[in-house]
Amino acid sequence: SFVVTQNLHQVVMPFPSELDTSYAHDLHLDVVPFANSSQRSGVQTNVYNLDPTTQFTRTMFGQPDLLLGAAISGRIHSAIPDTDRYAEADTGRKTEGKERIIVIGNGNFVEDAFLSNPENLSIFLNTVDYLTDDLGLVSIRSKSFLPPPLKPVSETTRAATKDLIVIFPPLLVLAIGLSYWRKTVKRRKGYRDSLVQKVNVENEQDN
Incomplete structure (x- = not known):
């Protein structure tokens, strides 16, 4: 995996934009994708309304694996104007051919509101280390202590699991209750039989 996302599973981005890297080939640039949307994602273009009361449906999220982050x-x-004042610095940057940039479809993922997911901060710090060519802490920082996200399941499996969760506990309680009831009945029957036998023995002795 790419060094920025090494051993990391997910990043939370509020309404990110999809990246378009189609120009990179013509400019002879290398592109390494490292962040994609989930299997259930979609795109809204032109004018749209972020209404919290919107009834979302699965058909709205039919565009999986959208590119959200790339190196x-x-x-x-260089963005520095090619003037006499900056010509030397500009030329030096162009001839190296080792420039690197990180593009992410949303910059708000490092705000406090989204740092409840610690991997957001890890990706940001890994990005800084990658751009400064200082990768010594990446392997340490990227050790995730979070459980991996659950894999998507089919509707049939989900419905069966839901039914099992709803039906199994009452059936288990009923089975335990029946087992306890049968043991109680058997114990009482044994006690009654032993008592009857004892009474019969005493009657025989009296006779």
């Missing part, structure tokens, strides 16, 4: 490297032209 781009190669000869990236």
Whole structure:
């Protein structure tokens, strides 16, 4: 896996934008995707309304694996104007051909509201280390203590699991109750039989 997301599972991004890297081939740039949307994601374009009362349906999330994060490297032209004042610095940057940038479809994932997911902070710090070519802490920081996310299951499996969760506990309680009742009946019957036998023995002795 890519060093920025090494041993990490997920990042929470509020309404990210999909990345378009189609230009990279023409500019001879290398693109390494490292963050994609889930299997249930979608895109809204043009004018849209973020209404919290919207009734979402599965048909709205039919565009999986949208590119949300990528590392781009190669000869990236500097944004510094090519003037006499900056010509030397600009030329030096262009000839190295080792420039690297990280593009993520949303910058709010490092806000306090989203740092409840610790992997958000890990990805951000790993990005800084990658861009400064200081990867010594990545392997330590990327050790995730979170359980991996659950894999999507089919509707049939989900319905069967739900029915099992609803039906099994009452059946288990009923089975335990019946078992206890049968043991109680058997114990009482044994006690009654032994008492009857004892009375019969005493009557025979009296006779």
